[in-house]
Amino acid sequence: MQSMTKQKNRFALPLTFVALCLAIAGCSGGSSPSGGDEGSGSKELAPPAKQQDKTVVKFWSHQSNLKDKMTELINAYNATNEDHIEIQLNVVADKYNDVLSLAFTSGEGPDIFTITGPSGTRKWADNKWAQPLDEYVTDEFRSRFRDGVWVEGNNLINGQVYTLPDTASTYRLMYNKQLFEQAGLDPEAPPATFAELRDDARAIAEATDAAGYGLPLGDGYNLDVSIFNGIGHAAIGLARGFDHGKGEFDFAPYKPVLELFAGMEQDGSLLEGALLINGDQGRAKFAEGAIGMIGAASWDPGIYAAMDIGFEIGVADFPTIDGKAKGKPIIQTGSGYMMSASSKDKDKVWKAMEFIHSTAFAGELRKVDGSISLLSEVADNPSYQAEIPYLEPFQIKPTDAVWPPFPPGLRLQGDNMQSVAIGVITGARAVDEALADLTARYNAAFELGAAEGDFDRAKFTIAGFDPLQLQ
Incomplete structure (x- = not known):
């Protein structure tokens, strides 16, 4: 009997606490099935969860003929990527290299930028405006490209990777x-x-x-x-x-x-x-x-x-x-992509560069302009070939080759x-x-x-x- 009395006492405080809570709830008003408040009471609502701020990655390009398609693809990426990255595209059609130089000189350079030819790699690297990419460019990443594209003076400077190759010309x-x-x-x-x-x-x-x-x-x-x-x-x-x-x-x-x-x-x-x-x-x-x-x-x-x-x-x-x-x-390697040495969040910038070098981006661009991709998974996939007359004979052949730099x-x-x-x-x-x-x-x-x-x-x-x- 004594043990039962003790057992009742064990539940006395919790039951009293529950009753008190129910009483408070009754005074403050319940919730309708639709979630709307009823009654004249008031209650404090928990503040909404704060959304994570997006990292803005500024991307500059000289490829005005691809502006519309790039905008479409980047907008889709910005809306769906789970890395909280927002790529901001800026296409500079006139005097691109001069405008880019001025931007870096004034401390307003982009995070990612295209180069108009292989000579640009050395220019931007020598000016300390470009970031070496060796910590990001793994052997697996390199294997995605055609043979022979990694060339000293074209995209490598003193053995370090500075430029991600994009397209080539024949x-x-x-x-x-x-x-x-x-x-x-x-x-x-x-x-x-x-x-x-x-x-x-x-x-x-x-x-x-x-x-x-x-x-x-x-x-x-x-x-x-x-x-x-x-x-x-x-x-x-x-x-x-x-x-x-x-x-x-x-x-x-x-x-x-x-x-x-x-x-x-x-x-x-x-x-x-x-x-x-x-x-x-x-x-x-x-x-x-x-x-x-x-x-x-x-x-x-x-x-x-x-x-x-x-x-x-x-x-x-x-x-x-x-x-x-x-x-x-x-095979003249043409445009490519570089990362700014002054970018604050280089890991996020690299994720944006990975998107730019994905088939979802690079492959779709090739369908528009018909240029020769240096990504094997794009170049070897017929679904990414532009339907342009007389383009096929310009595709890379075994008799073509990448030459050492000038x-x-x-x-x-x-x-x-x-x-x-x-x-x-x-x-x-x-x-x-x-x-x-x-x-x-x-x-x-x-x-x-x-x-x-x-x-x-x-x-x-x-x-x-x-x-x-x-x-």
Whole structure:
């Protein structure tokens, strides 16, 4: 009996406390089934849980043609990512590099930014504005890219990763099959040698009202596409005049290339008034049927797709001197992404960069512009290929290769290689004198850059270099 009394006492306080709580609840009013308060009493509501602030990641790009698609993809990412990241996109279409430099100089640089070419890697790294990415770029991450894309001076500086490669460019010869037929040429047999190129250009010019070959000289763009990036690597085996085996410039081997174009100028086969015509105007003339053959980069099919072209286009490799290559055609790594060294939350910035290098982002962009992706999972997936006519022949082939980098930031005195080439082609300068002078001045600039610490000369000299064995 005593034990039962003790047991009752054990529950006395709790039961009293429960009754008190029920009484208080009754005074303060209950809740309706819908959750609305009833009665005249009041109660304190718990404050809502505070949402975690988002980390803003500023992303700058020069790719104005992709602005709409990037905005769409980034908005979706901002709304769904669980890392509390908000990417703010800023596309700078005009004077991008100047605007970017000013932003970093004033302490307002972005967290992620694109570069317009491989030379940008060294520029931003040397200025201490870019962050090395080695702690983030694992072997597994590297394996997602095509072979041969990790190159010192392109995206590596002193062995450290600074740039995540994005896209690449290739160069081919485009030609008008209708004009070939009108000139009595086989439209399925484009020129394979310099002699055939000159003969075909002459035949087109004589049989039609069109120029045999289009080489606009108004802005130097087509000199790079046709000569220094297009023909030069395969036919000459040099990278824009630089011999990586010797570690020096030598423009003398370009003599047959410049003589080829000077000969077409003498034949009347080149585009008339070329000095006043720029790259865009040259494309327009080709689209009109006023040019038989023209040098082209892998982004050109996308441009031509927006034009009204009434003939079939052929695409071929550039010809070589005698039909035998001395080097592999270049895969020129183009745009890429860098991280700012001044970013406050680099881990979050890296997560944003991982998104930018995902198939969900990079793959969708490639479907828009047709550029060549350096991500294997995008490049090898047909669902990410843009439906653009004549794009397929520009895709990377086993015969194409990434070349070692060109010495950056040369402080050249006098005319550059493009201006000298124009002088030779138009007959204003003798070829031997012009190329000897060009070689001397580029080597002087190279020696100056090495002496001033702009770069390590040894990194541009490759023992046993064979331009036919590049990957």
